[in-house]
Amino acid sequence: MIVRQLQVGGMGNYSYIVAAEKGGPCVVIDPGWDVPVLLEELKKGGFTLAAVLLTHGHYDHSQAVPELLQAAPAPLYYDRNDAGLLGFEAVDARPFEGDFTADLGFASARFIHTPGHTAGSCCIQLGNNLFTGDTLFLDACGRTDLPGSDTKAMYRSLLRLAAMDGGLEVWPGHAYSEQAHLPMADVAANNPCIKAARRGEDDFLFMMGF
Ligand SMILES: [Fe+2]
Numbered sequence: 001m002i003v004r005q006l007q008v009g010g011m012g013n014y015s016y017i018v019a020a021e022k023g024g025p026c027v028v029i030d031p032g033w034d035v036p037v038l039l040e041e042l043k044k045g046g047f048t049l050a051a052v053l054l055t056h057g058h059y060d061h062s063q064a065v066p067e068l069l070q071a072a073p074a075p076l077y078y079d080r081n082d083a084g085l086l087g088f089e090a091v092d093a094r095p096f097e098g099d100f101t102a103d104l105g106f107a108s109a110r111f112i113h114t115p116g117h118t119a120g121s122c123c124i125q126l127g128n129n130l131f132t133g134d135t136l137f138l139d140a141c142g143r144t145d146l147p148g149s150d151t152k153a154m155y156r157s158l159l160r161l162a163a164m165d166g167g168l169e170v171w172p173g174h175a176y177s178e179q180a181h182l183p184m185a186d187v188a189a190n191n192p193c194i195k196a197a198r199r200g201e202d203d204f205l206f207m208m209g210f
Contacts, residue, residue, distance in 0.1 A: 001107070001127040002026075004041055005171060005180055009033030011060050012175040017041055018107075018126050025050035025106045029124060029131050030061040030173060031068045038064075039071055050104050051094075053111075054078040055133025055173055056121040057085030065090060077102050079113065082120030085148070114161060116154025117142030123161060130168045130184065136161055138170065138177040141193035144208055155204045158197045162188040 004017040009032055017038070019026035023046035031038055031052060042049060049072040054062050057078060065076060066088045073091065080095035094102070100111040110125040114135040121142070124131040134142035135157055144151040166185030188194055196207040 001129055002045070003129055003169075003171065004045070006034075006037060006041060007175050008037060009060060013060050014171070014173055014175060014180075016131060016171060017045070017047060018129065018131075019045065019047050020106045022046055024048070025104070027051045027053050027104060027107075027109065027126070028068065029053045030055055030133065031064040032060045032062060033064055035064045035067045035071065038068060042072070048072075049074045050106065051102065051109070052076045053102075053109055053124055053131075054082070054122075055124060055131060055135070056118045057082030058118065058134065059085075059087060061133065061173060062086055063088075077109070077111070079111065079120030079122050081115070082118050082148075085118065085120075112160070114157035116144055116150055116157045117146070118148045119150070119153075121157070125168070128167065128169055129171055130161075130164070131171045131173075132161070133173040136170065136187065136191070136193075137172045137174060138179055138182050138187055139191060140176060141191070142173075144210075151205055151208050151210050152201065154208070155197050155201050158194050158204075162194045162198070 016029040026047035075092040076090040102109045111122040168184040
């Protein structure tokens with residue numbers, strides 16, 4: 001898989017372009033900002049947009065969807081629990097609920113439901129890559145003090161992610177760390193939120209300020 005990690009906007013967001021090969025179909029994950037930058041990258045790689053995938057509905061991950069889909073029409077996949085957070089309606093919306101696999105032709109996108117930051121937060125697996133949005137950062141996890149957040153759900157989601165294949169490459173939703181991506185084995189061993197979750201629910205809630 002080819003992964004293009006693009007830092008966009010003023011909040012350190014990452015948007016991603018993922019494809020099996022140059023000149024082929026691709027997905028865009030979390031287009032929150034800078035559509036011209038995304039379109040330029042698509043053009044450079046000769047990529048055609050097969051779908052847009054959202055890790056969750058917050059505006060900094062999704063507000064550029066209408067502009068992107070106007071330039072390159074494609075289906076939009078998101079968990080319906082976050083539908084109320086989206087400030088637009090997509091022409092070809094493909095809402096799902098919970099764990100879900102989308103067959104995109106060139107690849108399967110596996111959505112792993114990881115609520116906590118929002119009710120509809122997902123991590124998206126494409127090949128050996130796991131796009132973790134605002135659920136799991138390399139050195140932290142997403143906030144759970146926002147409307148729709150659930151700290152106990154985040155606790156369970158982090159344990160679920162930490163139990164996944166250590167060889168998966170973790171690609172977070174924000175540039176909050178020195179490294180841009182890391183294997184799950186490294187994240188699971190060192191991430192303070194995962195470490196607290198492994199000590200138990202009480203330790204995790206305490207660390208998160210609850
Ligand atoms: Fe978020």
